[in-house]
Amino acid sequence: DAGVTQSPTHLIKTRGQQVTLRCSPISGHKSVSWYQQVLGQGPQFIFQYYEKEERGRGNFPDRFSARQFPNYSSELNVNALLLGDSALYLCASRQQGRSSNSPLHFGNGTRLTVT
Amino acid sequence: GENVEQHPSTLSVQEGDSAVIKCTYSDSASNYFPWYKQELGKGPQLIIDIRSNVGEKKDQRIAVTLNKTAKHFSLHITETQPEDSAVYFCAASITGGATNKLIFGTGTLLAVQP
Numbered sequence: 694d695a696g697v698t699q700s701p702t703h704l705i706k707t708r709g710q711q712v713t714l715r716c717s718p719i720s721g722h723k724s725v726s727w728y729q730q731v732l733g734q735g736p737q738f739i740f741q742y743y744e745k746e747e748r749g750r751g752n753f754p755d756r757f758s759a760r761q762f763p764n765y766s767s768e769l770n771v772n773a774l775l776l777g778d779s780a781l782y783l784c785a786s787r788q789q790g791r792s793s794n795s796p797l798h799f800g801n802g803t804r805l806t807v808t
Numbered sequence: 809g810e811n812v813e814q815h816p817s818t819l820s821v822q823e824g825d826s827a828v829i830k831c832t833y834s835d836s837a838s839n840y841f842p843w844y845k846q847e848l849g850k851g852p853q854l855i856i857d858i859r860s861n862v863g864e865k866k867d868q869r870i871a872v873t874l875n876k877t878a879k880h881f882s883l884h885i886t887e888t889q890p891e892d893s894a895v896y897f898c899a900a901s902i903t904g905g906a907t908n909k910l911i912f913g914t915g916t917l918l919a920v921q922p
Binding site: 697733734736737738741748749751783796798799800801802 | 812911
């Protein structure tokens with residue numbers, strides 16, 4: 694079975710530009726989350742989406758936005774890029790049952806470098 | 809605010825020895841504690857998790873213990889092998905609501921020397 698897939702794997706942008714990252718969850722998973730992992734640190738929560746609705750947002754500026762599509766895939770958009778946005782962006786999916794206790798599975802991420 | 813502290817930041821052991829990584833969480837409402845292994849160039853991979861109604865869980869060479877009173881949980885790897893070398897992250901979350909964000913520790917770089 695395919696895991697969480699993300700594209701592109703690497704990306705280089707300049708300050709002020711905009712970027713869109715894409716994610717396909719594990720088949721059957723309806724919830725997608727985005728995390729930012731700066732080098733040497735643990736991942737930090739950005740967004741969670743379930744059934745196309747935002748269900749949670751971390752402490753990130755409004756330059757960060759996301760959406761989820763009917764097929765449960767998701768996009769993360771970052772506008773007006775700053776050097777500090779350079780990081781590994783991780784997408785994760787889970788089966789969002791009533792108990793919401795299912796494990797979170799991560800993709801391999803998109804490495805974004807802002808110059 | 810929510811916080812997870814993880815120690816040590818680096819750990820070097822000889823092949824066959826045991827490795828222990830410890831974490832402390834701040835939010836007493838946390839009830840789900842996963843551990844992830846991250847290899848170079850890859851995303852975090854779930855290796856074991858524990859819920860607050862259980863004090864210990866074991867899966868082959870890996871075990872996790874939880875002390876809710878002290879808000880501590882630990883990862884134990886026995887009979888370490890070179891392929892166990894990676895960065896390990898602990899995390900904590902509150903499940904049961906619509907949002908289940910994970911709060912991660914800062915990671916432990918485990919090096920298993922052959």
